[in-house]
Amino acid sequence: MADTDFDIQYVANLARIALTPDEEAKLGHQLGDILGYVKKLEELDVTGVEPMAHAVPLANVLRADEVRPSIPQEAALANAPKQANGLFIVPKIVE
Amino acid sequence: MLHELTLSGLTAKLAAKEVSSREAMQACLDRIDAVDGQVNAFMSIDRDDALGQADAADAALAKGNTHAAQPLLGVPISLKDLFCAKGQPANCSSKILGNFLSPYDGTVVRKLRDAGAVLFGRLNMDEFAMGSSTENSAFGRSNNPWDLERVPGGSSGGCAAAVAAQECFGSIGTDTGGSIRQPAALCGCVGLKPTYGRVSRFGVVAFASSLDQVGPLTKDVRDSATLLGAMSGHDPHDSTSVPADVPDYVAELGGDLKGIKLGLPREFLIDGIDPEVRAAFDAAVKQCEALGAEIHEVSMPHTEYGVATYYIVATAEASANLARFDGIRYGDRVDGDDPFSLYCNTRGRGFGEEVKRRIILGTYVLSSGYYDAYYLRAQKARTLIKRDFEQAFETVDALITPTVPAPAFKAGEKMDDPLQMYLSDIFTISCNLAGTCGISLPCGFTSEPKLPIGLQFLGKPFGESQLLQIAHAYEQATPWHTERASL
Incomplete structure (x- = not known):
């Protein structure tokens, strides 16, 4: 059962993933099938059921606000695809 | 050797x-x-x-360091x-x-x-x-x-x-x-x-x-x-x-299994379990009984919703987690004229098909207009699945199930049908949703070809010690863990 609402181009764009036309066709079809399967959850009566985000809920996990060492700048930049002057280099953002 | x-x-x-x-x-x-x-x-x-x-x-x-320390x-x-x-x-x-x-x-x-x-x-x-x-x-x-x-x-x-x-x-x-x-x-x-x-x-x-x-x-x-x-x-x-x-x-x-109560979840024993897996599992249950365990049938009524719940919750979280792979701070970059096209090109080229499939699915179930229907509903289904475990653990110490419905499949067999691949996790997924612990250990082999069969015990939250005791007692009474693949 395919989900007719599913617009693969729109969602891939939200996810910032460029797809080839072949991938669009294949993934769109497969995701339609998967969404058809997960619609099974509509059978469930969830009235009054609290949603669950974590299995072991811990509340207000805080630590002391103190200065601690972190990795040095060179180490943080070492894996960058492009870097200069201690900065990550990205394409121009503002005109 | x-x-x-x-x-x-x-x-x-x-x-x-x-x-x-x-x-x-x-x-x-x-x-x-x-x-x-x-x-x-x-x-x-x-x-x-x-x-x-x-x-x-x-x-x-x-220098005298010991394995005790x-x-x-x-x-x-x-x-x-x-x-x-x-x-x-x-x-x-x-x-x-x-x-x-x-x-x-x-x-x-x-x-x-x-x-x-x-x-x-x-x-x-x-x-x-x-x-x-x-x-x-x-x-x-x-x-x-x-x-x-x-x-x-x-x-x-x-x-x-x-x-x-x-x-x-x-x-x-x-x-x-x-x-x-x-x-x-x-x-x-x-x-x-x-x-x-x-x-x-x-x-x-x-x-x-x-x-x-x-x-x-x-x-x-x-x-x-x-x-x-x-x-x-x-x-x-x-x-x-x-x-x-x-x-x-x-x-x-x-120790042995005397006084241990093992729950057999009726909903796990579905049609479609490989007959040799089922036979090895039934023999393992009998073995546990012989070692002193009491076997109780229990009901986990939301088991059939586990895979659907999982593929919404897991992909939603993955879509957020994998946003960090953007070609800016680490990893390979595929250039673009602006940051937007750099992201799209890097991620389009860098991620494989299944990862793209899951990120897109996760993005969809979190997107405006679909959040309530998919993600919120799945989070509520997760609560129901966790309650199944809580109720079962009121009467039993651990659950006993097959780990997988079938032995190892041939390469390529499920690659074009992601849904079939997902369904091979049907017995393991609910444990993660409930957040509890589980162990798989060998409980036999298929005959031709000779392939291992897994037995799963699922334990109470933070009950790893008892889970390991149960698995150890079964293991020590059976020969399966001593068998090695011939290479």
């Missing part, structure tokens, strides 16, 4: 100075040279680093390719990370080092832990040591294959929906998924943060107990790790 020892067998010999850590490490490397061309469990190995760590362990042993002193242990170990790659079997080298040790790596382990090798996996066969690795699949035409399971398939092929004395994987237990079952080794919060996730590349847990894959239950003890405990770097005491899991092993 040295590589045939269990972890505890090796530590006994190291303690008695019958072998050195360097000899043990060299035995692993020799074994890898002999068989990994067929198994393809390892993506890379830093041999000099491994032997250097082994020499350091030998120096510590010579450092239970893994001198023991070669291998890692799934998603753990951060300083100066080593963590590719997650993906192209997108390029030549990434970890700038720091994650907590699990640090704890294993503190316990004396010699950490080596990057084990193959499904890309970003998304898959059940290692076929989603960008670097080619691993092969099941029992039948090289078949998959080792996944996503920690390299871990399970390396243990089954006796290329290491134990390995560390992660389990989000069965990624330790399913490959352990398919390769005939022991795989333990601890309770959510038991082991720190700091320095582990995240797939689905509310489901991921780190755990061991080993040749027997005792070895899993040893590794769990070394890795467990609260970590201030992971706010979801739980500040609970860590028992001495090894010391608490032993």
